[in-house]
Amino acid sequence: MPEVTAETTDIFEIMHTMRAMRRLKPDPVPDELIRKILLAGQAAANGGNTQRWRFLVLKNHPGKKVVQGYYKKLFDEVVGPRYRNSTPPPGSDQPKQLRQMAANQYLTDHYHEAPVWIVACLEGDNPGYSSGASIYPAVENMLLAARTLGLGSTLTTRHIGYAKECDEAMGIPPNYHSYAILPIGYPMGRFGPVGRGPLSEVVYLDGWGKPYPGI
């Protein structure tokens, strides 16, 4: 397999090597790079271009440790047991799944130590399909931008299991909700190919369940 470079501007290489980077160094990230990531987020599609989003950057905020407590509680009670009892997803296998679980445990223990969090928030009372559709494009843009700059991150939403408590701890007002937390930092490991199942199993042509022979 060809060498995977940390910094690249090839969008296809970026997408195919943007795996969840859960082990991050505590080294500070320059504001100039955080600005680039935030500008990429703000460039995203959003319903009616209403831009009801807010991007809360947390570096040294005490709420990070509070949220980590809930994040860990959810790992211990829900996510950890689920990992142990589930079969590997398409494109993965038992050893890969165990490595992913170890990385997940690592991020869980060190969540608050990521030098930068970007908390993607949206105004409105009813988090659901349509509100999510107006914030997750910005989240993905920010992940792509971080990857382009050689920074690691992971889309995380587990804290939503204690949404009210976590939003309060981060100082988010009641008319806004956090939809994702991106812990960002320089990665300890290397970027590498994401594991997904065969394309032919998830793509249909001209009818549900009908194969698309051309791809």
Ligand SMILES: Cc1cc2nc3c(=O)[nH]c(=O)nc-3n(C[C@H](O)[C@H](O)[C@H](O)COP(=O)(O)O)c2cc1C
């Ligand atoms: C909606 C959503 C929520 C996620 N929440 C978390 C999370 O709370 N913690 C975490 O470590 N990863 C989280 N992830 C990352 C997924 O676990 C990851 O994308 C998946 O395992 C594929 O990993 P890969 O891209 O490295 O192959 C989330 C991803 C999505 C799309």
